[in-house]
Amino acid sequence: MTDHYAVIGNPVSHSRSPQIHAAFARATGQDLSYEALLAPLDGFAATVREFADRGGRGANVTVPFKQEAYVLATRRSARAQAAGAVNVLVFDGGEIFGDNTDGAGLVIDLRHNLGFTLAGSRILLLGAGGAARGALLPLLEARPAAVTIANRTAAKAQALAREFAARAGTTPLDGCGFATLAGRRFDLVINATAASLAHEAPALPPGLYAPGSLAYDMMYGKGETPFLREARAGGAARTADGLGMLVEQAAESFLIWRGVRPPTAAVLARLRAS
Numbered sequence: 001m002t003d004h005y006a007v008i009g010n011p012v013s014h015s016r017s018p019q020i021h022a023a024f025a026r027a028t029g030q031d032l033s034y035e036a037l038l039a040p041l042d043g044f045a046a047t048v049r050e051f052a053d054r055g056g057r058g059a060n061v062t063v064p065f066k067q068e069a070y071v072l073a074t075r076r077s078a079r080a081q082a083a084g085a086v087n088v089l090v091f092d093g094g095e096i097f098g099d100n101t102d103g104a105g106l107v108i109d110l111r112h113n114l115g116f117t118l119a120g121s122r123i124l125l126l127g128a129g130g131a132a133r134g135a136l137l138p139l140l141e142a143r144p145a146a147v148t149i150a151n152r153t154a155a156k157a158q159a160l161a162r163e164f165a166a167r168a169g170t171t172p173l174d175g176c177g178f179a180t181l182a183g184r185r186f187d188l189v190i191n192a193t194a195a196s197l198a199h200e201a202p203a204l205p206p207g208l209y210a211p212g213s214l215a216y217d218m219m220y221g222k223g224e225t226p227f228l229r230e231a232r233a234g235g236a237a238r239t240a241d242g243l244g245m246l247v248e249q250a251a252e253s254f255l256i257w258r259g260v261r262p263p264t265a266a267v268l269a270r271l272r273a274s
């Protein structure tokens with residue numbers, strides 16, 4: 001019996017997830033189908049129910065429905081609760097379990113694909129929207145030396161830092177606007193803003209990149225982003241886009257659904273080549 005999965009979003013036709021999960025299924029010998037489902041902007045819950053009713057076992061959720069998926073879930077993982085958003089659903093009888101693998105995907109990409117040591121590093125997280133929120137707990141759990149959240153609207157970064165203060169434990173965590181970053185240096189700068197979508201770079205002061213530092217843009221697929229171009233010119237030793245994060249969050253979803261983690265290197269290499 002083939003098990004059915006889907007990615008639900010709007011728009012969704014551009015999604016690489018069907019291609020990624022088909023490759024995972026082949027690599028692990030799992031019998032499953034995976035389709036892209038366009039949900040009307042006012043019809044996310046109905047689309048989910050319809051898919052579950054026709055035998056769907058689980059779904060990924062993408063823009064702009066991650067918060068709605070959080071509300072729809074009847075049970076949520078701790079990391080989904082921290083993120084306030086859900087990108088993986090599991091249908092189990094009448095229950096809908098919601099999880100969030102975006103942050104884990106980021107951390108796995110940084111560690112395993114890019115060989116970056118998060119423990120002891122000074123991290124700058126740019127943005128205070130859904131992507132930044134989802135990344136925060138997995139980053140803090142990697143025991144960095146310190147995490148700074150910086151956002152165009154400083155108050156949102158400060159609020160996010162306050163909200164996560166208890167989860168940060170002894171790791172220093174602060175929130176600020178971009179201008180306040182002047183004079184500070186970081187080992188890892190993650191762009192979790194939507195600036196790249198508008199072909200812009202966040203307006204950062206110069207001198208942020210420590211020797212050997214990595215600049216990471218969660219955005220992928222549109223060539224080098226203005227953020228990565230500026231980072232390279234501004235002293236970042238290495239740059240990376242978010243394609244690895246996409247593949248690793250998919251692998252974490254696959255693990256939740258199928259109990260087996262697929263190999264990711266060949267899939268990532270093939271996507272990069274295309």
Ligand code: NDP
Nearest residue numbers: 127128129130131152153192193194195202218242245246
């Ligand atoms: P949100 O809309 O929730 O948040 C947008 C954030 O970007 C806010 O902090 C906003 O600041 C900031 N921002 C928007 N435009 C600019 C700009 N021109 N300059 C500086 N800051 C700006 O978006 P998400 O958090 O959902 O997504 C952010 C990015 O992450 C997207 O590019 C998305 O594609 C990517 N992403 C990648 C994933 C992957 O698998 N690789 C997974 C999830 C997301 P303000 O508060 O001031 O408005």
